[in-house]
Amino acid sequence: MTLAEQQRIKRKLDDYVDDDLDLASSSSSSFVRMRKDDRNPNPQPQPQNPIQFFVRTISGGTTLVLRGYPHDTIELIHRKIHSATGIPIMDQRLIYCGKQLQSEHTLSHYRITNDAGLHLVARMRSTGHPLVWQLVDDLVSVICRACRGVVGQGASTSIKLKLTEFLNMLPTTDDHDHDDDHDHNHNHNHRDRSAAPYLDIFLSSSAPAALVMLYFSPHPGNKECALDSVQHFIKSLPRLIYSQFAPILLDFCKLLRRAAFHDDPLYKLCRTSLASMVHYINLATRNSNASSYNNMAIALPDIFPFMNELATKLSQDLVSSMESVSNSGPSSSDVHDFGAFLQPLRSAIIGHGTPLPVENSHNPWYSDEVGCLYTIFLDLLGKVQACLNRVEEHMKVRKEKGDGGWDQYLCILKELHHIAVLYQGAEDKFWMSLRCNKVSMCYLIVRYAKRGEDHKWILEHKELTDFASRRHLVMMLLPEVKDEYEELHEMLIDRSQLLAESFEYISGAEPGALRSGLFMEFKNEEATGPGVLREWFFLVCQAIFDPQNALFLVCPNDRRRFFPNPASKVDPMHLRYFKFAGRVIALALMHKMQVGIVFDRAFFLQLGGVDVCLEDIKDADPYLYSSCKQILDMDARAVDEDALGLTFVWEAEELGSMKLLELVPDGKLISVNSRNRKEYVDLLVKHRFVTSVAQQVTEFARGFTDIVTSEEIRKLCFKSLLLEDLDGMLHGSESPISVEDWKAHTEYNGYKCTDPQIKWFWKIVGEMTAEQRKVLLFFWTSVKYLPVEGFCGLASRLYIYKSGEGDRLPSSHTCFFRICFPAYPSMAVMQQRLNIITQQHVACSFGTW
Structure with a gap:
C-alpha cells in the first residue's frame, strides 16, 4: 500500500467522527458488518455512470447484486432490497465502511462505487444471545460517542469494563449440557456452548472497526484510549479458547494494515497476537464450505499478506545488518511471527505429498501463494548468504565480532529450510549455499544457538559443522545443570564402597532429582563442592568400565575404548548396573565432565539407533x-x-x-x-x-534416556555426533599436557612470576612424566583429562597461592582450581614435596577428619 493510499484510508476513518451516526442499536437488534473487499482500494465515485454493487444478507448465504445510479437515494435501495428479500424497510439498515447509511442521502454521498460491498443489517425478532448483543451494541455506542468527543476521560475505563464483561460471558467449554447463565431464549436440547457465536456477534457488530475508528480519531486521548483498550482485550483473552479469537485479530489486522504504517504499535500488537493463534486453528481453503458462523472462517489468503509483509521486513533488515555491525538487524519477534504465519501454508503444501515443482505447482488453491513463497525463499536465502559472508569477513579482521542482527540468522535459516523442503531441488540449493559458509555457520551456532530451540534441521548435516558446534548443539539437547542448592541430589559416599554406594544413590533416585543437579561428599572428608563432584565422576566412571567388574570389555586395538560384555550376566544385577551406567554417562555429559572413557563404534552406533556393519x-x-x-x-x-x-x-x-x-x-x-x-x-x-549384548545396550540406553527425558533425544544426541566428537566430550584431550599452556592460564596470589619458587615449580613440572602431570593436575583441580581446547576449555583459570612458612606439603582447593604451597627454601625441597603428591593414592584423597 502506498503512502497516498494509507493517508486516504486514514482520512476516511477520520471522517467517521464527522458524520452524525450511531452504530449502536437497541437490545433487540443485531448487526452483520461488511466492508469493501480488502484487495480493492476505494476509487473516487463516477456520478454520471451506472454502478453495480453487492449487498450481503445477515446469514451470509445470500448476496444481492444491485444496480443504480450515484444520485439514487438509500431509501430507493431499501425498496429494492424489500422487493428481493421481503424484509420490511423499517427493519433494514445498510452498513458501508462502518457507517450506517441514512435514507435521505444518495449513493454518491457515501462514495459507493462499482463492486462495493454493503452489509444488510436487519432487525432481529429473536436471538439466541440477546444479552451479548446488548452488551456489544452498548460497547460500540460508547466507542462511537468517544469518536465524536462526547465521552470524557472515563471512556477508556468504560470500554475496558465492557470488553472484560464480554470476555467473562464467553463459554470456555463445548459442554452441551452446561446451563447458559446469560442467554435464556434458546432451545435447551440443542445448546451450543462454543464461543464462536459470541465472537461472531462481536465481529458482526463492527466492534473491531469501531475501536480502529477510535484509534484514528482526532480527539485528544482517543488514540491512547483505543490502544489501551485493545491491549487490555488481547491480554485478557481466555487461555482455554485463545485460538478462537483469530478471526477477531484478523479483522483488527486488516483494518489497521490498510490505515496504518507497518510499524504502528497497535498493528504490530495485533499481528503478533494473530501469529500466535494461527498455528492452533484449522484454516479454510478457497473452496471450503461456508462456516456455520460466516464471519469466523479464515482462509490462507487472509494470512499470507502478513507473512509476505514480514518477509519484506526481514529482507530489508538483513541488508541493514550487512551495512554495519552496529545496526540492529532482524528482530526476534519478526522472525517468530514470520515462522508462525508460514506454518499453515507449509502444512497445506505438505498435505499434497511430494515436493512441488518450482515452475508450476499444479495447485489451483494456492498457486499465487506457492509461487510467491518460492520467490521469498530465494530472496531471503541470497540475503542470508551475503550476511554469512560478511560475518566471516569480520571474523578475519577482528577478535571481537559484531552483533548486528547476527543472533537471528540461524532462526531465519531454519524457516528457509522449512520452505526448501516444499519445492523440488530447493533443499539442494539451500545446503549448497551453506556449504560455502561453514566457518560462519559454526561460529553462529556456538554463540547464538539456545536451549529449547529446534536444531534438528542442522544436526542432521554434520558436514556443515565442526566439533565445537556439534558439541554445543548436543549440549542444548541435554538438561541444564541447576545451581539451586535446595534442589540438588545429595550423595555421601565411602571411598572404599565407591561403586556399590554410587549405584544405590543413582539407581534409586527419580530421574527428575538427578537432572536437578548433584551434591557430592566423601565420608570422613572435609571437602565439598564442584571439585569433589568432578573427582567422583572420574572415579565412578573408571570403576564402571573397569574390565574386572565384567560389565564392559576393552577393545584390543584401542584400549581406551569399551563395549558391553556379553558375559556380564555372571552378575545377576548386571542389567541394573548397565542402566546405572547409562545414567552416569548422561550426567557426565550434562555436567561437561571429561572422565577418560570412550566407546567402541558398534556400541556408539547402537545408542543412536544405527545399524552396525x-x-x-x-x-x-x-x-x-x-x-x-x-x-x-x-x-x-x-x-x-x-x-x-x-x-x-x-x-x-x-x-x-x-x-x-x-x-x-x-x-x-x-x-x-x-x-x-x-x-x-x-x-x-x-x-x-548386537544380539549377544541387546539386553545390556537396551538397559544402558534406558538409563541414558532417564536423564535426557526421551528416547528421541537420546538417539538424536548420538546420531548428531561423530564417534570422535563423543571421544572429545567424554575422554577429553588426547594431546600431552602442555606446560606452556598451563603457565599461560595460571595466575598468582602472594607470588610473582619472577619469584624463584615459581620458576622452580614450572621447571619441575616440565621434567615430569605425562602421567605425573595428569596426577598433579588432578590434585590441583580434580581434572585429569583436559577438554579438547586445553586449559582454555576449563571453567576457570588456575591459581597458585602462597601459604604459610615452613616446608609443608602443598594443599589444594579443587573447587576454585587453587594450589597452595609455602616458599620452599630450595628446589630440591619443592621437588620432594611435589613427588609425594603426584602419587595416585595421595592425589585421590582430600584428607580425613
Whole structure:
C-alpha cells in the first residue's frame, strides 16, 4: 500500500467522527458488518455512470447484486432490497465502511462505487444471545460517542469494563449440557456452548472497526484510549479458547494494515497476537464450505499478506545488518511471527505429498501463494548468504565480532529450510549455499544457538559443522545443570564402597532429582563442592568400565575404548548396573565432565539407533573382522567348492565353555557359498555385537534416556555426533599436557612470576612424566583429562597461592582450581614435596577428619 493510499484510508476513518451516526442499536437488534473487499482500494465515485454493487444478507448465504445510479437515494435501495428479500424497510439498515447509511442521502454521498460491498443489517425478532448483543451494541455506542468527543476521560475505563464483561460471558467449554447463565431464549436440547457465536456477534457488530475508528480519531486521548483498550482485550483473552479469537485479530489486522504504517504499535500488537493463534486453528481453503458462523472462517489468503509483509521486513533488515555491525538487524519477534504465519501454508503444501515443482505447482488453491513463497525463499536465502559472508569477513579482521542482527540468522535459516523442503531441488540449493559458509555457520551456532530451540534441521548435516558446534548443539539437547542448592541430589559416599554406594544413590533416585543437579561428599572428608563432584565422576566412571567388574570389555586395538560384555550376566544385577551406567554417562555429559572413557563404534552406533556393519567392528574384534574380510574377498569358485567348510552357525565361548548357536533356523544345515556369504558375515556381526549384548545396550540406553527425558533425544544426541566428537566430550584431550599452556592460564596470589619458587615449580613440572602431570593436575583441580581446547576449555583459570612458612606439603582447593604451597627454601625441597603428591593414592584423597 502506498503512502497516498494509507493517508486516504486514514482520512476516511477520520471522517467517521464527522458524520452524525450511531452504530449502536437497541437490545433487540443485531448487526452483520461488511466492508469493501480488502484487495480493492476505494476509487473516487463516477456520478454520471451506472454502478453495480453487492449487498450481503445477515446469514451470509445470500448476496444481492444491485444496480443504480450515484444520485439514487438509500431509501430507493431499501425498496429494492424489500422487493428481493421481503424484509420490511423499517427493519433494514445498510452498513458501508462502518457507517450506517441514512435514507435521505444518495449513493454518491457515501462514495459507493462499482463492486462495493454493503452489509444488510436487519432487525432481529429473536436471538439466541440477546444479552451479548446488548452488551456489544452498548460497547460500540460508547466507542462511537468517544469518536465524536462526547465521552470524557472515563471512556477508556468504560470500554475496558465492557470488553472484560464480554470476555467473562464467553463459554470456555463445548459442554452441551452446561446451563447458559446469560442467554435464556434458546432451545435447551440443542445448546451450543462454543464461543464462536459470541465472537461472531462481536465481529458482526463492527466492534473491531469501531475501536480502529477510535484509534484514528482526532480527539485528544482517543488514540491512547483505543490502544489501551485493545491491549487490555488481547491480554485478557481466555487461555482455554485463545485460538478462537483469530478471526477477531484478523479483522483488527486488516483494518489497521490498510490505515496504518507497518510499524504502528497497535498493528504490530495485533499481528503478533494473530501469529500466535494461527498455528492452533484449522484454516479454510478457497473452496471450503461456508462456516456455520460466516464471519469466523479464515482462509490462507487472509494470512499470507502478513507473512509476505514480514518477509519484506526481514529482507530489508538483513541488508541493514550487512551495512554495519552496529545496526540492529532482524528482530526476534519478526522472525517468530514470520515462522508462525508460514506454518499453515507449509502444512497445506505438505498435505499434497511430494515436493512441488518450482515452475508450476499444479495447485489451483494456492498457486499465487506457492509461487510467491518460492520467490521469498530465494530472496531471503541470497540475503542470508551475503550476511554469512560478511560475518566471516569480520571474523578475519577482528577478535571481537559484531552483533548486528547476527543472533537471528540461524532462526531465519531454519524457516528457509522449512520452505526448501516444499519445492523440488530447493533443499539442494539451500545446503549448497551453506556449504560455502561453514566457518560462519559454526561460529553462529556456538554463540547464538539456545536451549529449547529446534536444531534438528542442522544436526542432521554434520558436514556443515565442526566439533565445537556439534558439541554445543548436543549440549542444548541435554538438561541444564541447576545451581539451586535446595534442589540438588545429595550423595555421601565411602571411598572404599565407591561403586556399590554410587549405584544405590543413582539407581534409586527419580530421574527428575538427578537432572536437578548433584551434591557430592566423601565420608570422613572435609571437602565439598564442584571439585569433589568432578573427582567422583572420574572415579565412578573408571570403576564402571573397569574390565574386572565384567560389565564392559576393552577393545584390543584401542584400549581406551569399551563395549558391553556379553558375559556380564555372571552378575545377576548386571542389567541394573548397565542402566546405572547409562545414567552416569548422561550426567557426565550434562555436567561437561571429561572422565577418560570412550566407546567402541558398534556400541556408539547402537545408542543412536544405527545399524552396525563389518567396518564398525574393526577395533572391537580385529580377529573376527579379518576373518570376515577374507571370506568376502575369497575367490567365488573356492567358496562354492566348500573350501571354507562353514555353515550358518556361530561357535562362541560362554562362561568357560564353547557353544554352537545357529544364525538362522537350521543354520547348521546351510553351507556358506559365494551367493550367501555376505548374509553370513552380516549375521555374524549382528550376533556378535548386537544380539549377544541387546539386553545390556537396551538397559544402558534406558538409563541414558532417564536423564535426557526421551528416547528421541537420546538417539538424536548420538546420531548428531561423530564417534570422535563423543571421544572429545567424554575422554577429553588426547594431546600431552602442555606446560606452556598451563603457565599461560595460571595466575598468582602472594607470588610473582619472577619469584624463584615459581620458576622452580614450572621447571619441575616440565621434567615430569605425562602421567605425573595428569596426577598433579588432578590434585590441583580434580581434572585429569583436559577438554579438547586445553586449559582454555576449563571453567576457570588456575591459581597458585602462597601459604604459610615452613616446608609443608602443598594443599589444594579443587573447587576454585587453587594450589597452595609455602616458599620452599630450595628446589630440591619443592621437588620432594611435589613427588609425594603426584602419587595416585595421595592425589585421590582430600584428607580425613
